[in-house]
Amino acid sequence: MAFTTYRETRPWAKAIREAVVKRKMPPWFADSCCGKFANDRALAKSEIETLARWAESGAPRGWEADAPPANVWTEGWNIPRPDxxxxxxxxxxxxxxxxxxxxxxxxxxxxxxxxxxxxxxxxxxxxxxxxxxxxxxxxxxxxxxxxxxxxxxxxxxxxxxxxxxxxxxxxxxxxxxxxxxxxxxxxxxxxxxxxxxxxxxxxxxxxxAKRVLTLQMNQTEFRIPAGQRDYRVSVWGTLPNDALLLGFFPHMHLRGKSFEFTRILENSLPETLLLLKAYDFYWQLWYRLAAPMPLKKGTRLNWIATYDNSAANPRNPDPTADVGYGFQSWEEMMVGFFDVAVDAGVDKKAFFVRQE
The missing domain is CATH 2.60.120.230 (Jelly Rolls)
Incomplete structure (x- = not known):
């Protein structure tokens, strides 16, 4: 349902209230503890209260004169008209x-x-x-x-x-x-x-001026025991050269529970850049930083994922089976993609040449 008109939206008022109060909608899983993101979809408390009051009062129609212009979509694309x-x-x-x-x-x-x-x-x-x-x-x-x-x-x-x-x-x-x-x-x-x-x-x-590179760190050596509710998998690496960090994209399968992106500061303490306490396989999002973050070469990056391989996970394909890394949905993955920006003349191969 697109919810582009009042007539389409009105019958779903109670469901909308429930979804926003429980923060199921709009889909956004970054914990507010860490980081600011340009594409943050989370509703403010006041916005949630407004929607709840609207539904509870019978979902009345507003004034037509106050309605915003209708969205204009480009032949099904969500980007400007493709070249x-x-x-x-x-x-x-x-x-x-x-x-x-x-x-x-x-x-x-x-x-x-x-x-x-x-x-x-x-x-x-x-x-x-x-x-x-x-x-x-x-x-x-x-x-x-x-x-x-x-x-x-x-x-x-x-x-x-x-x-x-x-x-x-x-x-x-x-x-x-x-x-x-x-x-x-x-x-x-x-x-x-x-x-x-x-x-x-x-x-x-x-x-x-800048070229965007999509990089990734992934862990393939793990096996999650059957019934384990909070199994931790991690991977780390160091940045080969200076770059601007732009955003993150975590990828797991149906047992994925949480994902955390951190960097290690000069005082050796970790700083959480993005924390997803409730990973959702069916809503896999990029998390775009509100402002690019300069990272120096040698910066240690650490990704931490947890998995729920128990019967308490309703999406678990088989809580009685140990599961390791694999390509199919009933197996698991641990991949943390991240975008960086470098000088326009630097390609991916050159970026990974560590300069002394």
């Missing part, structure tokens, strides 16, 4: 049951010129079966076709993910001769269907 839309050459058929291996598609033709991307959106054709998608930039001469890669990431999509719109003066780079490789993890949902995911891009009008 380029690409997709795999044909739809992929997802069976009703079973496990589907990761699929890799070339989306569109090779880029004939350098492009700076200021906004990008991944839009599944059949969102019900798309567990997640990653768009990689495969540069000319790279022979990688599938599996783990060090290629640049253009975009990451998972349920609930909003499009990427980068701050002014920042963009992602696609060199001339590159192709976009679309990795998709499909999950059968009991009914066969087809998907042809699209990627929409808005190009920067001029070369930016």
């Amino acid at each position: 380029l839309v690409v997709s795999p050459p044909q739809a992929f058929h997802v069976p009703a049951k079973g496990a589907v291996e990761y699929q890799y598609f070339i989306a569109g033709a090779r880029f004939s010129e350098d492009r700076w991307v200021s906004a990008v959106e991944v839009r599944p054709g059949n969102a019900a079966v798309v567990h997640h998608a990653v768009v990689y930039v495969r540069e000319s001469g790279d022979t990688w076709t599938r599996g783990p890669t060090k290629a640049d990431i253009l975009a990451v999509y998972a349920p609930g993910t909003a499009p990427d719109v980068f701050p002014p003066g920042m963009a992602k780079f696609i060199p001339a001769g590159s192709e976009l490789v679309l990795e998709i993890h499909y999950t059968p949902v009991g009914k066969a269907g087809d998907d042809r995911t699209r990627i929409g891009m808005v190009f920067a009008k001029a070369p930016p």
Whole structure:
């Protein structure tokens, strides 16, 4: 339900009240203890009280003259009208049951010129079966076709993910001769269907001062015992060079419980940058910092995740089974993506060359 008109919204007044009072809606899981975020969706206490009073008083209609202008959507896109839309050459058929291996598609033709991307959106054709998608930039001469890669990431999509719109003066780079490789993890949902995911891009009008890189730290060596309600997994690393930290994207599966991003200060004490006490697999969000955070080379970053593999977790596929790292939803992942901005002339490979 879109809730774009009073007539659509009025019958749901009680449900809206319950959802906002319990803070189920709008979806936002960052704890207010730590960090300020540009895309913070959380309602203030006064806003929640206003909605609750409206529902409790019969959900009266307001004055038409006070209504804000209706939203204008760009042909289904949540970014400005794309300069380029690409997709795999044909739809992929997802069976009703079973496990589907990761699929890799070339989306569109090779880029004939350098492009700076200021906004990008991944839009599944059949969102019900798309567990997640990653768009990689495969540069000319790279022979990688599938599996783990060090290629640049253009975009990451998972349920609930909003499009990427980068701050002014920042963009992602696609060199001339590159192709976009679309990795998709499909999950059968009991009914066969087809998907042809699209990627929409808005190009920067001029070369930016900063290049955005999507990096990640992930832990693959863990095994969560059956019945364990609060199992901790962590991973850490040090930043190879100076950068501006822009935001975070945590990724786990159905046993994911909490996720914390921290940095270690010069006094050796941890500072929490983002804390999700209640991770929700069905609302996987980017958390964009309200202001870029300068990080010096050598800064230690530490990600901490917890998992609930007990029967108390209603989404747990099997609380009687030990579970380790794996690609399918009934297995688990521990991945912390994060965006940084570096000088426009620095690529991902150069960024990881540690300067003495």
